[in-house]
Amino acid sequence: MSENKTPSKAKNRPDHKVKTRVLAVFLNLVLIIFSLSCIFPLIWLFYSSLKEKRVFNADIIGLPKSPSFSNYVDILSNKDYHIFASLFNSFRTTIISVSLIIICGFIVGYILARVKFKGNRLLYVIFLMGLLIPIHSLLVPIYVVFNNTGLNNQWFTLIIPYVAFGLPIAIFLVEGYVKAIPVALEEAAAIDGSSFTRTLFTVILPTCKPILTTVGIIQTFGCWNEFSFALVLIRDQALHTVPLAMTQFTGQFSSDYPKIMAALLTTMAPIIVFYFVFSKQIIKGMVAGAVKG
């Protein structure tokens, strides 16, 4: 990067100022390009959703010549697509899963970071293993286990794997974060006579807000977009989540991508709003600089 641009010895004032300005332009430019590239998919999804299927297939990247909202109308009015039922299912699954991941991840992560007990490291490794499970090639055993216990094809079915597979990430993030917090914080609470549980929820929890928000954001999108578990574990059309409902727009040899995109944007709109709100929270957390390290 640009570390070597300014030799720190030669630091006469005007030269330094010019260099700073050049650096400012450079930094801003790089970041703007990066941000634009990041937002491009969303823009592309939007204008593609205004195209007709055949126009899209003929030119995937071009702008629509005669944009129309007919895809949106079709999605919202056609009962075959059961978009609202699937939206409801996705919301329920995601909200419950993410809440459980945050709560359990916080508790376990904190315990792993702070409490010394036999098997602490073993537990850490066990949760680490969960990150390494290749879900796609394990679908059959997962189905067999769920089927034999009668837990497949229920409204709560998907919450189980989502929480279980989401936990490790949450635990590690919390663990890493808590380790950077000075122990003095808990010691002070302890001297005040606070119990473990009270310290956990009134002292530590607020401190961990930035990382928990991060966990929440990451997991929300993870659960929302998850497909493989949903495909294998859910058979009733009435229990389909959004990604499964979208397969109705896919044919064997041709898919209606603009319609899928319209559906994608319609269904993602609420969580995108959610994301904007929460990313503000993160930034607030940053500015507050919760704990001084």
Place this chain on the structure above:
Amino acid sequence: MKKKLVSLLLVVVMIFSLCACGKSKETSTKKAETKAPDATTEATDDSATKTDTSASTLAYKGDLGIMHFSTSEESQGNGGSDGFRTTIASWEKKNPDISLKQTVLANADYKTQIATLAAAGDLPDVFLLQGMNTREWVKQGLVLDMTDYIAKSPYADKYDKSKFYPFTVDGKEYAIPALTGGTCTVVVYDAALWKEAGFDTFPDTWDKVKEASKYFKKKGIDTIAFGNGGKWQANSCFLSTLGDRFTGPEWFKSLVEKKGAAFTDQTFVDALKFTQDIFKSDVFNKDFNAITNEDAREYYISGDAAAFIGGNWDVSYIQATLKDKPLYNNTKFAVLPQPAGATGDTDSHNIGLGYGIAINAKLKDDPEKLAAAIDLAYTLTGPEFANYVTDKYALSSVTKVDNLDLSKFDQFTQDFYNYSYVDHKPCEIYDSLISSAVWDVLNTDLQSMLNGDISPEDVAKNAQAAYEKNY
């Protein structure tokens, strides 16, 4: 601090209320579910078929599960799917006491889920069996032997028995071929362009195609568009027919029935060699290995290629897209040209019905339910379906239709009907038979072979090894 506690409490309350809410919703979704079939029947009512709606004679009452891949998207471009959905809806209407539980997934997802269910021994009551899975699933005892039911079918005399081949193991039949029969290899070409190049019809040898490609190169367009990005296309839409030209049908039959033929036989290796050579020559678009057939047909539609090789599904897309455009009337169909050195039929093309309606073997223990499932299988493959797809799309299925009036269709549809069912000799679709394990190995190697990274001999050797191990 208090604020934080309150917010935490809120989260907890939210979770519990959601759980509770979920429980109460469960019953309501169940209700909605049982209602759903009526809704679909009503929806399709106006487009209903002209069949008698005589009351059902089935004794069975209760749930019957069916899994298929005729999504609403699929049914818009595919006559077979449309017919399938329509026939299901009409059957539901005739049998109000049976609650038909449909699981409809896109084809690729269907394959994943049905394989999972098969592995767990938990297949739905009625499902679509892919030809190449027949032998293995029968060996596992998953699929009901339907030989007697097929013989006793009210439409038995109208069945085209040759279509049962992929679903037959040791003389017993395990499924009734479903949906519509379509060619997997057809050359779609722009007759006007080829006339310009000096050919009144599509050339009947590859040497002439190479000749023509010089002209098209000057013009700046590709001669033939092809897409093998999904790896299966080179097998299904090229090699399967081309192989027949080299080996003749007996070789493949012998391979299927394990009567001594091998992938390493010289005639098949010759077919592979020819395939490698022709894809190395400039006849095809340069990016054939990186794009799918869906992209390749766009090259044809936009005029960037003078011809396209694909399957019937591509033809229906091209037809729907080109309608009202000048290219529509210039679009004609041809079989693959004959390769030099091939001794088999000169005009064969691979055609068949890749999926059949099969029934879970477990239904044997529940005769009433079985009777309902059989009735559904008869209906979905019988004259009601056949008439619908013939009448509306000029497609043929396993049940023969008596008097088809072709004249009411436009030239494009007539041409394609004649191409598919009348003018040319059918041959088997490789990957409707044998085993998916073999084709997956062959398809992967084939893609490398077309890049020149592996020799035809090695491709044959690997395929043979997979064949011996898995079949």
Place this chain on the structure above:
Amino acid sequence: MLNSIRPKKWVIALYLLFPILLYVFAVFIPLITAGFYSFFDWKGGPNKTFIGLDNYATLIKDDVFWTSFGHNIYLVFACIIGQIGLAFIIVLMINSRLVKFKAIHRTFGFFPSTISAVYIGLIWLMFYDYKRGILNWFLELIGKGDQTKVWLNEPKLVMLLIAIPLIWQFIGYYMVIIISAISSVDQEIFEVAELDGANAFQRAIYVIVPLIKNTLLVCVTLCVAGNMKAFDHIFVMTKGGPGNDSMVMALYGYKISFAQQNMGYGSAISIGIFFVSLLVIGGVQFLVKMLTKEKGEI
């Protein structure tokens, strides 16, 4: 000792009970089931034949599996450098006093990670497309038309070309994590480091890396784990092709289990992936710990 720092064992046990039960049920029982299946010749369905360790013997000699393993390792290193490295640099850049629209950059960066791989794959397919792609169009534009290629059909380039979308998509993911970690660091550090322009980066790295070492280590762990089971992008973009030139372990296991319906061997592959990933992750953690220790000493 005080209760809050040394809580009673039963309190801890109570807190851990539910997460562990759930986790073991959904993660370990299927894994053990797969381990059980891996000792059978099983083509799916009720009939299995016990064949002992035969599947593992096949696995050890399976060239495709080990080629795939190599590709996964390639992705791991490309993504540790690309995703975490770039994310870290971008976060530092955003924190610079010289940068405007900080909030926008922070928010937008995460967007690609919210969209499922199918669409990201589609966009990048178009980027690399031979006839209509942006890359070849750009090469023509700058007069290097002879360099145009059927990009995804180049056996030697395909892994790199697939790594790029992966890196790009998940930079934001690590940005969010690093941002929240840095928020626990004293903001004054930035201001101090800011004082003399470009050198800030160098300083920031030396000052901040040790402070958020734990989180970075978690990022590396997540990155390794994620890339050892990479699947979606490759499935969408190349299906592992041309041939097996972009095959990765998880896709291979999936293909064996579903496309070839060889569930027994597919299970053995899953177990194989699990163990080699465990080894790699152990190795990388060790490596990172060594490296950060050295850095700390300097």
